[in-house]
Amino acid sequence: MHPVLYSGLFQHNKQPLFKPVFRLRVHTHRYRTILLKENEKARDMTPDTADKIFEILSAENPSPQTELNYTSPYTLLVAVVLSAQSTDAGVNKATKALFQKVRTPEDMLALGEDGLTEHIKTIGLYKGKAKNVIALSKMLIEDFGGRIPDTRDDLQKLPGVGRKTANVILNIVYGQPTIAVDTHIFRVANRTGLASGKTPDAVEAGLENIIPERWREHAHHWLILHGRYICKARKPHCAVCPISALCAWPEKAEIQVGRAREVSRNT
Numbered sequence: 349m350h351p352v353l354y355s356g357l358f359q360h361n362k363q364p365l366f367k368p369v370f371r372l373r374v375h376t377h378r379y380r381t382i383l384l385k386e387n388e389k390a391r392d393m394t395p396d397t398a399d400k401i402f403e404i405l406s407a408e409n410p411s412p413q414t415e416l417n418y419t420s421p422y423t424l425l426v427a428v429v430l431s432a433q434s435t436d437a438g439v440n441k442a443t444k445a446l447f448q449k450v451r452t453p454e455d456m457l458a459l460g461e462d463g464l465t466e467h468i469k470t471i472g473l474y475k476g477k478a479k480n481v482i483a484l485s486k487m488l489i490e491d492f493g494g495r496i497p498d499t500r501d502d503l504q505k506l507p508g509v510g511r512k513t514a515n516v517i518l519n520i521v522y523g524q525p526t527i528a529v530d531t532h533i534f535r536v537a538n539r540t541g542l543a544s545g546k547t548p549d550a551v552e553a554g555l556e557n558i559i560p561e562r563w564r565e566h567a568h569h570w571l572i573l574h575g576r577y578i579c580k581a582r583k584p585h586c587a588v589c590p591i592s593a594l595c596a597w598p599e600k601a602e603i604q605v606g607r608a609r610e611v612s613r614n615t
């Protein structure tokens with residue numbers, strides 16, 4: 349027993365004060381120290397470690413897909429524009445009836461801004477999104493012959509289309525190995541150490557640098573789905589995470605200790 353560490357925690361009768369809490373902290377600290385040492389190695393993320401991460405994610409889900417519903421490249425573009433700062437489930441609910449009426453930019457212009465607004469008013473920022481969808485439909489007809497552009501520059505000319513949306517379209521419609529960094533990918537990349545960065549652009553560059561070529565096409569979906577269902581923002585499921593051993597996030601230790609504690613309390 350360490351005399352200094354323990355000295356202030358004993359009463360004169362030698363009974364320990366706050367014993368359970370202290371014991372827990374010692375346990376957490378020890379566990380964390382071990383994992384931090386592992387993590388120091390993991391922080392040194394290499395293409396080889398990244399390769400192992402994607403090997404595991406691909407084994408779990410060999411053909412990952414977007415969870416947005418769409419019927420054509422055009423309706424995918426509309427769905428992605430509508431999904432900014434909204435959930436895919438919320439967008440799918442709103443587009444279910446919309447995509448039965450609208451399949452092309454011409455259909456959208458015929459529906460008009462008011463008609464579109466009626467369909468999407470359950471989605472956040474719907475007024476601005478309705479304006480953008482009408483404007484981009486018009487531009488697609490006038491400048492691109494109704495086709496969805498296949499370059500990032502042309503895609504980003506469309507109202508409401510930023511780098512992330514352009515990357516999604518290039519990936520899903522044209523099979524390009526782009527990575528659209530959304531909130532899930534940003535979090536997973538930073539936590540795991542796959543790519544650290546303070547901005548989506550920095551994370552995108554880091555991921556492009558570290559992810560081996562053979563995983564690039566689907567990397568975007570694997571990371572999104574991992575973030576959505578396992579590496580959640582508030583309560584990540586580290587205890588059941590398939591890539592936990594390769595993840596560099598120091599706090600995963602505390603979460604694993606917390607889960608272990610819950611289990612031991614219930615047994």
Ligand code: SF4
Binds near residue numbers: 595
């Ligand atoms: S161990 Fe935890 S933090 Fe790391 S990837 Fe898995 S869920 Fe995310």
